[in-house]
Amino acid sequence: MEAADASAAETPEGRVARRIAAAAPGEAGEAEAELYRLLAPRVRRYGLRHLRDSHAAADLMQHVMVHTIAQLRAGELREPERVLSFVLGTCRFTVMDQRRGERRRAELLARYADDLPMADLHIAPRLDQARVADCLERLPERERTVLVMTFYDEQPSEAVGTQLGLSAGNVRVIRHRGIDKLRRCVDAGRRVS
């Protein structure tokens, strides 16, 4: 346990969180921006996976970061170096809470949003759509079919397999091959351009 705490304290996030907690409220702007830069993209990913909506994920990101920084400023996090556990817990709680009601989240955002340190974020890559289409067209029919049926509706392998008369395992193998070729083809296009 002590070893785990020690390793948490040594993470970049743990060090930055301790700087925020040690400073007078609002006096650690640079550290707050750094924490935002480190954690906001991860919170957004969590939101994308669990809320399946980019606007809802962006809202979750704002809310969780506002709440985390407010708690650090107020000295409410007993172990600031364990900020990652706190952020993940807040993500889980907020997603559950969202299903119960929007009021508390909206109140928090209204209270703190203007005060939130912003930082340039690397959010997600933007792909050349024409290149993706061209790379898809180069795939064998079966791989293209599986990728289209998988991603158009975000269908799991079981559902795609049922429709194509294939086992879920077989769909996953075809999906793996197709994704691998697609990634390489799109990457090669990026390098050329």
Place this chain on the structure above:
Amino acid sequence: MSAAADHLSVDALLDYWLHDDTPAASVDAVDEHLMQCDACGQVLDELIALGDGVRSAFRAGAVSAVATSAFVQRLAGQGVRLREYRPPRGGSVNCTVAPDDDLLVIHLEVPLEGVQRIDAVTESSLEPGVEHRLEDVPFDLQAGEVLYLPKIAAVKQLPEYTFRVTLLSVESGGAREIGRYAFRHKPWPG
């Protein structure tokens, strides 16, 4: 929360993203990993972007695909405007696409009993004598058809022409023709 251990495989990230056969404990473990591992997070971002790219390309009619009737029915339920043709086996059909059609759906009815693998050979009157062979085309056993979705964005630009498709059952002893169809396309009037 401990430091990020080994990186996750692309398949594990895909399963996580697609809710594919992942028990709640695995989802929690991946959530935890991603909260501390930007390298895996960036691979997931890339997979999400690829998925978005596939969806956008298909929606824009920039990609052809072989699909199933269940898939097409789901698209119709989502408000996608379909234009469907069912040429008789051995016959032809006059066809076109309207500017506001979203998807062109070609039903190739074919006897599938005992069929293991189908190849499709296509030929266009715009390129006489040039054949394209699509190997190992998926087929819809329940519906008894191969359901082909051409690139509608390209079809909308085409002049009057004829498109022929021959379906072959590929067997140990060679290939056997099981269906032949012709599409006499005319551009949308006006």
